[in-house]
Amino acid sequence: MRAVVMYGPGDVRVEEVEEPTLTRPTDAVIRVTATCVCGSDLWPYRGFNEIGKPARMGHEYLGVVEQIGDDVHDLAVGDHVVGSFVASDNTCEICLDGYQSRCIHQVMMGGIGTQADYALIPWADGTLVKIPAERTPEQTASLLAASDVLGTGWFAAVAAGAGPGKTVAVVGDGAVGLLGVLAAEQLGAERIIAMSRHADRQELARRFGATDIVTERGAAGIAEIKELTGGYGAHSTIEAVGTQESMQQAIGATRPGGHVGFVGVAHDVELDGSDLFVSTVHLHGGPAPVRRFLPDLVEAIMTGQIAPGVVFDLTLPIEEAAEGYRAMDERTATKVMLTL
Amino acid sequence: MRAVVMYGPGDVRVEEVEEPTLTRPTDAVIRVTATCVCGSDLWPYRGFNEIGKPARMGHEYLGVVEQIGDDVHDLAVGDHVVGSFVASDNTCEICLDGYQSRCIHQVMMGGIGTQADYALIPWADGTLVKIPAERTPEQTASLLAASDVLGTGWFAAVAAGAGPGKTVAVVGDGAVGLLGVLAAEQLGAERIIAMSRHADRQELARRFGATDIVTERGAAGIAEIKELTGGYGAHSTIEAVGTQESMQQAIGATRPGGHVGFVGVAHDVELDGSDLFVSTVHLHGGPAPVRRFLPDLVEAIMTGQIAPGVVFDLTLPIEEAAEGYRAMDERTATKVMLTL
Structure with a gap:
């Protein structure tokens, strides 16, 4: 064969x-x-x-x-x-x-x-x-x-606690991130912020339910998410990349007490214990x-x-x-x- | 004054x-x-x-x-x-x-x-x-x-999802860990495994509701927790120390899909992204x-x-x-x- x-x-x-x-x-x-x-x-x-x-x-x-x-x-x-x-x-x-x-x-x-x-x-x-x-x-x-990809995006949205009244940020505009947008919409999220720099993927994100697009990354991306959320950060963040930068971006974009659902297969990621401690987020993910x-x-x-x-x-x-x-x-x- | x-x-x-x-x-x-x-x-x-x-x-x-x-x-x-x-x-x-x-x-x-x-x-x-x-x-x-210490131990138990039907492991036998045992008992946990090597603290842990004591640490401690839980690991683990070893012990003792509530103030802790990804645990903690x-x-x-x-x-x-x-x-x- x-x-x-x-x-x-x-x-x-x-x-x-x-x-x-x-x-x-x-x-x-x-x-x-x-x-x-x-x-x-x-x-x-x-x-x-x-x-x-x-x-x-x-x-x-x-x-x-x-x-x-x-x-x-x-x-x-x-x-x-x-x-x-x-x-x-x-x-x-x-x-x-x-x-x-x-x-x-x-x-x-x-x-x-x-x-x-x-x-x-x-x-x-x-x-x-x-x-x-x-x-x-x-x-x-x-x-x-x-x-x-759908099942993984869905798990990420569930792990991030996406649901009614929630603002969901999505880090990663690959298939999993895009389907995380779809899942968040299906789970009833109030607002979905897709982080993407690619016009075609932004369009797909909007088609799946994204209400906002953020093109900045890193600290600037986090700042923009905070600005969009009254200074607090997202309730729920989907991480669908698996790099040090994407994990930090996801944790940083999430408000204290919020949830990060991470499904990007981690590569060379090291999370600083003090940063994680202070963040007070819920972190859950892994192979969906x-x-x-x-x-x-x-x-x-x-x-x-x-x-x-x-x-x-x-x-x-x-x-x-x-x-x-x-x-x-x-x-x-x-x-x-x-x-x- | x-x-x-x-x-x-x-x-x-x-x-x-x-x-x-x-x-x-x-x-x-x-x-x-x-x-x-x-x-x-x-x-x-x-x-x-x-x-x-x-x-x-x-x-x-x-x-x-x-x-x-x-x-x-x-x-x-x-x-x-x-x-x-x-x-x-x-x-x-x-x-x-x-x-x-x-x-x-x-x-x-x-x-x-x-x-x-x-x-x-x-x-x-x-x-x-x-x-x-x-x-x-x-x-x-x-x-x-x-x-x-009580409020922090209580938060750790809540963050770890302690409740009816749950087996809770507690890493750390200081005041916070001991009161995490008390909180887990009050929250209705079925079984509470305290990890301690000190007779006086073991006694206090039992008084607060611990059903089992594990004296081993590290990989041996994790192995003993797994053996006590049908090979699966604890549903809920309280981390109340804040070191690299205690965090790894807590994550390692927890079953996939289980919850780690960590409240030990993190000192020189670096969590490997791949290990965390594969663990599939829920991680939540910070200043209570x-x-x-x-x-x-x-x-x-x-x-x-x-x-x-x-x-x-x-x-x-x-x-x-x-x-x-x-x-x-x-x-x-x-x-x-x-x-x-």
């Missing part, structure tokens, strides 16, 4: 690899029908994460169940499904508390690689959520977004437990309540994966779908 | 200084009737915090109102009062959200110094809470504890908004529901303040009350 393999920074290839087979009775194998390139895939692409050897890529996916193990009871061959970037049993105490991304049996799908014709799905009953076979291309794009939200997100997408799929502004056949990575790296695309 | 002044590490003196006078119409001056030495006073005493010049000390206090400014309406001369270590207007958005320790008009009482015969109280209406003039010595001790809790704590103390004053195991006249600092530094006392 075809699979995307990264050999090193900037070096993405599509190769023939062996098809996966069931290894445990709780596994399924799916035929991948849509996958995509994630902002987090750019870290190794840009050389910020070392990859020791050629690495299979991808952790977002829609598919059709091809095979199931003997202990898979909630799925049948032929079911259309979506899953998150972490496989989870969905039965342990951590999963039951809604933190499936830290399931005691967690398997990172990025280590398996879903930018491929087929993918092994561990803990299939706990991981996969059925989706209708009949759907529009827009709904397919939106369901694929739910696999990671997308599985917690998937059933509701599928419902909201299929009923037309939300249409997050518009973040995909480039669709390529999987053979052209390298071009997709390049477009996202150069920011000529926000999010790239790969078709199979 | 007499006042405690720190000249440098280990050098605490009692001197004659000028009595305070009203400077703003929202001020009050109180005659201090009881004050005490705080664990945080030990940071400069031990040379970890630089003090440029001789510094007035103390931020915990009970007193009697002596003078009030023209804009003080809720208090009268002669009222017995308690206040927190931060003066606050109690009317700004931050105060109304329950974060009076970060009031936009906050004044740190430590900069004024309450280890003295009299103290200026800014924002008197917002800062001070009336207490009965008639009370037992035990109630007086408990009310003094409410001024900081004691004022939020004071009315309820006064009520609980006066009705005999709680007796936190037992943390005072040494009482000295203010002239012997130096001996009080030494006793806490050498851990021969948990908490020292100074009488006037």
Whole structure:
């Protein structure tokens, strides 16, 4: 089968690899029908994460169940499904508390690689959520977004305490940040301030519900957020980048007692204990437990309540994966779908 | 009047200084009737915090109102009062959200110094809470504890999400940690694990509601907490020390999705962003908004529901303040009350 393999920074290839087979009775194998390139895939692409050897890529996916193990009871061959970037049993105490991304049996799908014709799905009953076979291309794009970027933006908004009466600031205008705007709007936020310098992303942010745009960054960006909020700062801030600057910007833009939901995969971030102590914010984030939200997100997408799929502004056949990575790296695309 | 002044590490003196006078119409001056030495006073005493010049000390206090400014309406001369270590207007958005320790008009009482015969109280209406003039010595001790250590331990327990069904771990066996145990018990926690190596403090922890004692620290301490909690970690962890080790121990002892309430004043703490990201805990803390809790704590103390004053195991006249600092530094006392 075809699979995307990264050999090193900037070096993405599509190769023939062996098809996966069931290894445990709780596994399924799916035929991948849509996958995509994630902002987090750019870290190794840009050389910020070392990859020791050629690495299979991808952790977002829609598919059709091809095979199931003997202990898979909630799925049948032929079911259309979506899953998150972490496989989870969905039965342990951590999963039951809604933190499936830290399931005691967690398997990172990025280590398996879903930018491929087929993918092994561990803990299939706990991981996969059925989706209708009949759907529009827009709904397919939106369901694929739910696999990671929508679910992650949603978690960030929930972690930031977005809701009625709240002013939400969003640091990061990639797909996750933009879908954090959408989530904040859906959760009833009164005001949503998107921090972005790119006209196309500002427009998408406004379409998703942003009421204000701030183009300044760092101290100037924090000052502008404070000015927009009576000197207090935002109640809720979504951090969707993962750098030292973005974390400081997010914490600095938040009022005492406010909440920061951080989902940008942290790279070389060191938080000063005294600064954090004095800030008095709530800080919560990490790998998003997308599985917690998937059933509701599928419902909201299929009923037309939300249409997050518009973040995909480039669709390529999987053979052209390298071009997709390049477009996202150069920011000529926000999010790239790969078709199979 | 007499006042405690720190000249440098280990050098605490009692001197004659000028009595305070009203400077703003929202001020009050109180005659201090009881004050005490705080664990945080030990940071400069031990040379970890630089003090440029001789510094007035103390931020915990009970007193009697002596003078009030023209804009003080809720208090009268002669009222017995308690206040927190931060003066606050109690009317700004931050105060109304329950974060009076970060009031936009906050004044740190430590900069004024309450280890003295009299103290200026800014924002008197917002800062001070009336207490009965008639009370037992035990109630007086408990009310003094409410001024900081009880209020701080209570905030830590609330920030850690302590409540019914929860297993709470407590890092730090000073007065704040011990009163965090008491708060967790009052908030209905199912199980409370105190981390302590000192027999006397273990005993007090058990008296306040600890169900388990862990004597190990660091990785071994984390491992023991995990073993006690089915491999998952505590739901709620109170951090009441403020060092790199204690923060790592607190985060490490907490399950994914759990809550860390940190109130130890952070010293040379750097949190690694990746570790925090992966931990998936909720992190909340800082200078405790004691004022939020004071009315309820006064009520609980006066009705005999709680007796936190037992943390005072040494009482000295203010002239012997130096001996009080030494006793806490050498851990021969948990908490020292100074009488006037």
